[in-house]
Amino acid sequence: MAEHYKITFEPMGVQAKAPAGTSIYEAAGIINIPLRADCGGKGLCGKCRVIVDPPHNLSALTESELGIFSPDEIKRSYRLACQAQIQGDVTITIPEQMADSREARGKTGLRGKYPFDPMVERIGLQKDELPEPKDGILADGASWVAERATRVAGHEVFIEDLGALRQLSRPEAYEGEITLVNHLKRGITAVIPGNKSRSLGLAVDVGTTTLAAYLCDFHTGEVIASSASVNPQRRYGEDVISRIAMTDNREDGLAILQQIVVEGINYLLGRCVEEVGASAEDIDEVTLVGNTTMEQIFIGFHPHGLGVWPYLPVLSSPRDLRAEEVGLNLNPGTNVYLFPVISGFVGGDTVGAILAEKPFLRDEMCLIVDIGTNGELVLGNRDGLWATSCATGPALEGAQISCGMRAVSGAIHKVELDSRTGGPTWSVLGDDENIPPVGICGSGLIDAIAVMRKMGVLLPNGRLKEGMPGVICDENGVGREYVLVP
Amino acid sequence: MAEHYKITFEPMGVQAKAPAGTSIYEAAGIINIPLRADCGGKGLCGKCRVIVDPPHNLSALTESELGIFSPDEIKRSYRLACQAQIQGDVTITIPEQMADSREARGKTGLRGKYPFDPMVERIGLQKDELPEPKDGILADGASWVAERATRVAGHEVFIEDLGALRQLSRPEAYEGEITLVNHLKRGITAVIPGNKSRSLGLAVDVGTTTLAAYLCDFHTGEVIASSASVNPQRRYGEDVISRIAMTDNREDGLAILQQIVVEGINYLLGRCVEEVGASAEDIDEVTLVGNTTMEQIFIGFHPHGLGVWPYLPVLSSPRDLRAEEVGLNLNPGTNVYLFPVISGFVGGDTVGAILAEKPFLRDEMCLIVDIGTNGELVLGNRDGLWATSCATGPALEGAQISCGMRAVSGAIHKVELDSRTGGPTWSVLGDDENIPPVGICGSGLIDAIAVMRKMGVLLPNGRLKEGMPGVICDENGVGREYVLVP
Structure with missing residues (x-):
């Protein structure tokens, strides 16, 4: 029997096993991943294009593929799923699906008119x-x-x-x-x-997990289109630390991460202009925010320094780039304004949030909380602002929590106070009502803390109140754990 | 019998006829062009690499070639001469020979120490x-x-x-x-x-026919290496007008000309640093001169405007470029100083000649003559300078002269006054002493004019003196022609 290899499909992150000689297209079929194949898998339509890694674990490029792909695409490891046969473990990224995954939804609701004063x-x-x-x-x-x-x-x-x-x-x-x-x-x-008066601006938010782009009309201040997708860097690690490690471990790591995030942004900007019948040459300026690691990778700065003490960014001031310096598919000289960052772990996205909320003009104290894969906090008012950051996704979903998990089937995603019993009740994600909890995800954890405060189980100083139901004490009688689900 | 096709080999400009199916290597052998084939023509050593145009007049890329060439080289139409078979008329450029052709000699004698004050x-x-x-x-x-x-x-x-x-x-x-x-x-x-104190400068002269590069030590002012080659653009036309026409006629014309001249310069700079045991990262600045068309193509400006009235250059002021903006193999940010030009047809090379000769500091009138494929004249002193240009190569070798030719076998290359007879004598290029003249080349033409002046055949106002031996008059008795060789 032929040897079986592990095939990982991104951005979904699902895996299949398939014997040597199976085409990528067939392997995708095994686990019901739909790929387009308008030509019936004859290598003619080019619709089943995927990106493979590592390329040498697949059969050689066929004549059809040499005809369909540009030398540049070949270099970037594009293959036709119907042509390439599996000869080893491989990760397959489906570019077309990037924009359709669940994480990307909910990032594009920012329509409306805004005050504007373009450069x-x-x-x-x-x-x-x-x-x-x-x-x-x-x-x-x-x-x-x-x-x-x-x-x-x-x-x-x-x-x-x-x-x-x-x-x-x-x-x-x-x-x-x-x-x-x-x-x-x-x-x-x-x-x-020609006479081309249309003038558009593009705002881009490069998140660790999600990319989002918003197209704005510079004559009206209106946001006329938006689009979001998974950050394609995700297949090299979920959080910024693993991305930094990847650039440290692979000579071509930075080049890969830089190229795929720019490809992702190019894809989104193409969708935005298509939606409103515009073209990329109508875009006259781009502004881009991201956490410091995302911004550094985008501009082609190695993030090595963000992984070692004292965690200095290369540049904290804002930077005007030319589109061709980073590879955006726009007029080559189009200005790309990269937001300033505050520190190695408080980035331009936080600067953007501060500019939008303007706590520096307020008398009352103000707290800005940005919960993403990384989380940032800004506290203050006109007298001054303090900012800091922490890992959020991992903190709420895994690290330091024995039962943490992502918001998938089996996760406690909601905790409420049962006014009848005075104790907590919880809901579990999943189609089946009687599904037993297997862990707790971020929203559940935040709910749980709120309920524990209301119940008096959690004291204002963060300690657990010994003697309350569910609180488990250590050998010295100090409350160390709370049992949510007995 | 198989159809025969025309194979043109550059930079030599020689042609062969070969039947369909002949390899480039075999075709080169027909006319004694030596190509390296260390592996005996098995497609293994990669030594017989050539650039072909158009690629579709050759057989498909073989497995060996796909293995040897990078996708980028494939895009640039590299082939192995031993693998590619002729299927139509084709031009073959042999990169290795670029530096060895006759035209390139004599451009590299500029050694010595110069006053220096690097930026x-x-x-x-x-x-x-x-x-x-x-x-x-x-x-x-x-x-x-x-x-x-x-x-x-x-x-x-x-x-x-x-x-x-x-x-x-x-x-x-x-x-x-x-x-x-x-x-x-x-x-x-x-x-x-690391601690790298070596600091070098590179001066580049982009001629229509010849490229030359001079490597200078910024600590001593000494020119320590130099190298010259044919300008690889030559295969697209001998003079600037045909290069401009090529960029107007082909969508990718400018990109091709820009890329191959930069490749040529990269080749020369590699030879220069190799000669002195340095590396490209030791080069801290490049200065580059050329006629306006050559400079515009180098920087990636379309020369279209130089071919239509009023023949305006895009930019006449000097320009600091970054090496990566033009594709030079140096540190990406290394400064490349492009000389200012005077007009559409008086370029940075003339500015360089003026800076070197400093007529603007002199009292006496001064004439600078630069005879290349295009020729420039600068006349003046501290009160002002006048500059103009003309086609030189074509003017002296063909255009408007019925017997003009290049300086090859059979050309009158020298004319002297025979003090014995008071008439002209001439010498013909070639190994055989008794070779008959078939035409006259540039140096012969200039000699002939000088001798005609001395003899009194040519009057100060440019007219021929009727009645002198050899002067032929038209029907009105006006001297129109002079017979040098009866």
């Missing part, structure tokens, strides 16, 4: 007039376009960005009207043929 | 001390390294370059001493692990 403007120029010589000398193309743009905009405009200059040099820019994207600090960042 | 310095830092908190807050890695560098250098040093920050973030930078490359205008451009 960018669009300036339309008519078909090139010929430059006027000054002192008998003709200007160069760059100073000539800057001069005309300054005249149209009514304020000083300059062009220095390499991507914008490259666009300006192209034959299309000589053919008729052109539209300039002018960043008030960086000058012209894009030169687009 | 870059190297700063060594001991193994990272831990940062001191300020107001209880720790700095970030970037400001901490800038602070330490400022202390060591004794003047303000900053770090902003993305490539340098990426290098600073890597684990190697935490392990011991590091060396910083500081550009006095752009800040730190490279962070190199």
Whole structure:
């Protein structure tokens, strides 16, 4: 009998066993993972594309695959599920499914209009007039376009960005009207043929687990589209510490994590512009937040320093990047504003929350709590702010809790005070009403603590009150444990 | 009989005819072009690598080739000469021969010491001390390294370059001493692990026909190595006009020309550092000159505007580039100073000649003549300078001269005044003394004009003197032609 190998499918994280020679497509079928195969598995339609790791545990690339994939995609370990046959343990990532998983839902409800004051403007120029010589000398193309743009905009405009200059040099820019994207600090960042007045902004939130993107109309301040997906880095570790370890352990680790998160963002921005019938060249600025590790990986900084004392970020100030410096599929010079971070473990997402909630303008004390895979807390008011962070997902789901688990079937996800008995009641996740609890997930744990406080089992100083029902004492008579489910 | 196809070998420019199914290696043998084949043509050694155009006129890639070439090389149309079989007309470029052709000789004699005042310095830092908190807050890695560098250098040093920050973030930078490359205008451009005090500069001259590179020691001002090769763009046209036409006619034209000239420069810089036992990371700055078209293609600007009136360059001011913005194999942030150009057809190479000769400091009138494939003239003194340009190679070798030719066998390359007869004598290029002249090349033409002036055949106003021996008049009795060789 042929040897069986372990096939892990991401982003779902499910596994199958399959004998050598099975195609990825067949292996997915074993555990009911639907893959598209419009051509019936003949290697023609390219719809069943997946990313494999490690590539050498699969059969060689077939002629069909060489025809369908670009050399770059081959380098990035793309395969057709119907063509590649399993020859060893392998992890299969299904790019199309990235956006449909459960974790990504609930991140895209942020519609509405917001006050706005963009750093960018669009300036339309008519078909090139010929430059006027000054002192008998003709200007160069760059100073000539800057001069005309300054005249149209009514304020000083300059062009220095390499991507914008490259666009300006192209034959299309000589053919008729052109539209300039002018960043008030960086000058012209894009030169687009034609009269294109639409101007969009993209806000990106890079979470350890989830990516979210919001598309905003710079003429109205309205959020017109949003999209979320799993952070594809997840297959290299659930939390930031395991991602840092991965970059320390593999020479190509940082390059891989950087590339796949950018691919994920490109995928989301494509969905956003498609939703509103726009195109990527309509996006004039991107702002991006994330915890410090996520931001560093995105910009291509090795997160090594975040894993060793004194946990210093490379850069805490904000950074204006050019889209092509990180690989975003936009005009190459489009500005990407990376939020400043507060410390190695309090990132730009917290800065974003502070800017949104403005505790620094308030008299009353204010607590901002961001519970994600990592959690951040900000406490304070106009007199000052204190920020700190902790592991949240792992803390609530595993680390230091003997019965912690994720919010899946069997988890206690809700705890309430039974007014009749004065004791706790709990609910378990799952379709079957009588499913027995096998552990407790984050929301259950927070509920449990609240109920324990209400019952008086948990004292204000965090100690358990000895003698209360369910409290177990150690040999010295100190309350150490509380039994929620006997 | 199988159909025969035309095979053109570059950089030599020679052609062979071969039947379908012949390997490139065999075709090269037909006309005695030596290709290395250490493995005996089995596709194993990879020594017979060539670049083909168009790739579809050859047999499909073999397994050996898929094993030997990177996806990137495949994209760039690399083939093994022993594996690829001819199926249509094709141009074969032999990369290894680029540096050995005749045109490249004579460009590398520029040794010696020169006055120097580099824009870059190297700063060594001991193994990272831990940062001191300020107001209880720790700095970030970037400001901490800038602070330490400022202390060591004794003047303000900053770090902003993305490539340098990426290098600073890597684990190697935490392990011991590091060396910083500081550009006095752009800040730190490279962070190199270890104590590396060697500091080199590279000067590059991108000619239409020839590339030349000169390696300079920034501690002594000495030119320590140089290397030259054919400009690989030559296979797409001999002069700038045909290169511009190529970028206008092919969507990927600019990308191809940009990529191959950068590859050529990378090849030369590799040879230079190898010659002196240095490495590419020792190069702290590059300066580059070329005519305007060559400079624009190098930086990735489309030269379209140089082919249409009013022939404006995109940029006439100098430009500091980062090595990775153009693809040079150096530290990514290493500064590449691109010389300013004077106009669409008077480029940075002429600016370089002016800086070297300093006519702007002289009282006497001064004429600088740069005869290359394109020629430039600069006339003037401290009161002002006038510059212009013309096609030189084509003008002296073909265009407008019925008997013009290149300096090969059969060309009159020298004309002298025979003091005995008072008439001209001439010499013909070639091994055989009695070879008859078949045309005249550039040096012969310039000689001929000088001799005609001395003889009085050519008048100061450029007219031919009627009645002199050899002068042929038209029907109105005006001298129109002069017969050099009856």
